[in-house]
Amino acid sequence: MPAYLRALDALSTSLDRHNAAIIELSPEDSALLRCAIDSSRLYFRTRKGGRGVYTYRAGRPLEDVDSSPPCMADIFRCMGKAARAALCAIARHLRLRSDVFNHLLDDSPLPANEASSSVLVATFSQISLQQGKVATGGGKIAVSCEVEKGLLMLISSDAPGVMVCDNSGRWYQADSCMAPGELLLVTGKALSHATAGLRPASSYRTISDNLMIPTNGGRTSLIFRLMPQGNAILDSTPIAAAGHVIPQSYGPISVSQFMDDLSAEEDVLCNHNDNTYVPADNLNMEPSLRTVLSDSLSGAFLDDAMLVSCGHSFGGLMLRKVIETCKCILCNSEIEGGSLIPNHALRAAALAVKQEDDRRLFHNATLRKRRKEASEHRENGDITPENGLNRGVQYPFTVNEKVVIKGNRRTPDKFVDKEAVITSQCLNGWYLLKIIESGENVRLQYRSLRKISISHDSERRCVPQPVLSSS
Template sequence: MINHPHHHPSTAPPLRSHFSLGPLDHDPTAQLIARVRLSDILAYDGVATSSYSKAVQRLSESLTRRNAAIIELNCEDAAVVRCGLEASRLFFRTRSRNGGGGSGVYVYRAGRALEDTDSSPPCMADVFKCMGKAARAALSAVARHLRLRSDVFNYLLDDNPLPANEASSSVLVATYSHAALQNGKGVITGGMLTSNVETEKGLLTLIAADAPGIQVCDPNGQWYLADDGSSPGDLLLLSGRSLSHATAGLRPVTSYRAATDSTLIANSGGRTSLAFRLMPQSNAILDCSPVSAAGHVIPQSYVPISVSQFMDDLSAEENVPCHRTDNANVASNNLNKEPSLRSILSDPLSGAFLEDAMFVSCGHSFGGMMLRKVIEISKCALCNADIDSGSLIPNHALRAAATAVKYEDDKRLFHNSTLRKRRKEVGNHRENGDVAADYGVQRVIQYPFAVNEKVVIKGNRRTPDKFVGKEAIITSQCLNGWYLLKIIESGENVRLQYRSLRKPIISQSSEDRCPSQPVQNSG
């Protein structure tokens, strides 16, 4: 077991911000998010201690209730982050005096050979290691809270440390914004400064800054200043879209934006921030099967998907043309729009329909994981009233409505997916002899290969080049025509869809060598 370094907890609680936050909760203490020491959530060998279990619980509850958490670094790591902030500020100010402008963004990726080391802020490599360690520890804590192995998401991450001649998938973004938030710019995202509502594409994001300025939207739609009262050595933890998909929505996406008042930033002469984005590898697969194996309900929309395709889909959504007359108003309207019928009839934690809905003593109804959570804490999640777990009454009306909507939803999804697959895949299957006539109707075979069958990877634009042309053995079938394969040459495991595979071509020479064994037509 490793020895955890000692920390000095904050002597004063975070203060109420003077920023303009919009509507706030009635309870002032509800705005405070959990502060967890990094030393308490670091993975180690041996039995979990009470401090580790309590820290994991506090961090996960803060992400659930406030969509954010604060990770406190030890003295050494905090000094590294403060050094990175000061170095970045000096770097951007020096570039500004040389005609580079009053604001700037620098993106650091570990493993990339820099052509000119003088053109980047110092300390970036040390800050990358420090914040990367904290991000992996936070990801491990999220997994443990979901009753998963602490390393269940490691297959999505880069090897640690990086092999030679490889660049990291994760990035460290250093940003400096001028004292005046000109043109409404203030929060870093994707290498840009913006005050619009933003979400991250990756797994987790850690942000350190020398001045507060980031608002986070909690599950109730209320905005609050998440980094108020934080020191430059504290890290603001936000969750991204990749983690939400990998956990089947159990860990929702965090929405954030720039603070609307720049008084504090102006007093400090500008705002410097460092954002570490923990990104999955592009050739990995976002798969919810470990979450399902842990007993969680997986909505039908969470199917295995490659990270590259997932990122392409997110980019396509962002690039959809729209009339951007007032982005702030559009985002506000989207947040305040009426909830859909499906969201009302679904469990907010698992996404499953409320087919087991129960009345609690205060009159509200819950089901699924939220019902279990309410029973555990003996308080209503909506009105915070004390409830009696022995007075639960089935809500038959809500159950019937949820069952009916689920039936219609399943029927529509099945119909649409069947039509889409037939239109897109009939041509490919005809080439491979996988389309059969059945009373004049073409029948698409979704699994043209069998387990333990040898195939050749023909690949597509998303298939890593090192796998193209390799022979592999199918080890298991997955959803929607995906297969888990083992590369014969290297022994590596990879998950590919049947479109990327073909049957090996049997040469004439092989037939001459084995005349006694006729070739069986697997088609």
């Protein structure tokens, strides 16, 4: 445990100071990563003409194994395990449960016939030299600043080339001291929203320095992006429960809507000319729909919105503040206490967005419950050829009813084929039973039981019972 706490402290300190961290893998995983880098470089140089990008997603069938770099499935599992461990460490640093973000992730192991939300990207970039100079001009090739959309990103490459902006606004080369088989960790916007900005997203950019490029003239990289499920909800409520102060802008939002908003921001950037400077603050001048429909103090939806005399609308704690001060906080106008009018249009819009978020949250919970039930069915062998699963009633028995324990792999052998009486009904199809023969109490699920047939019960009553007499 002391070693883990030291590693946790080193990770959190590096993220706080540098917005990035280097993760050291086990010798086995490090060797696998180096092998994957070498094989990916060979794959791109021999089959892709020295340049290319390949995206791998677990659970998605490969049409042609020969057309993909080798070891992708193994590397996906290796880097995915490291990403989940880093996410747990970040949660511990924020005084949260280590599994607080697990509801955002895919089930592990991934259910059959389901593609992963996270992706693994293999890239190879080759620099062509013309007359001793880089073809694109200058000693470095740099792309514009990027920010990861997902939870976090892990990068491994055979040559340095990633610059990160630290918390003081200085750009530095983050992977210059990385050893082969190590991973560079940067955090994303989804994690920033889920932590209410306590773990901000890292800004990074990729550069290619011709003095640091290997002798093969290219740079091979493996990038793992830990992405949340599209039907999950980014909610910073656990952050508030841990005692942290949450800004009003970090309200609950579905992952799909969050990603759509990020794509809209990217479209704004793309529509501007490359030579035009656009301040970062200007990108957020247009507030999001949830910001407009939420109370700026409490973050709650404006289902009690009121129109004041100056024309502005408020609700929740902000409305209370306006009434107490008799002054609009937006235009500084004097407010007449008796002039409040319900803003039904704003209330209806806020209620509609709130119901949509609730539906997504309910759908996410229902989906996970079905996956768990399907996994239990597979373990117990309850498979039917019609639909693959036996979706019977979870409570087919009543209290005081006699049953026979047919058992499954989880049932102790001493209870199999024993008759019992149901004494109480528990959650999720479980029952508390009393064994008739021994008087023992046992808790079993409905799939382990079957009703006593009439013929079986009558045969049992016809069996002569021993008579005890005293001489």
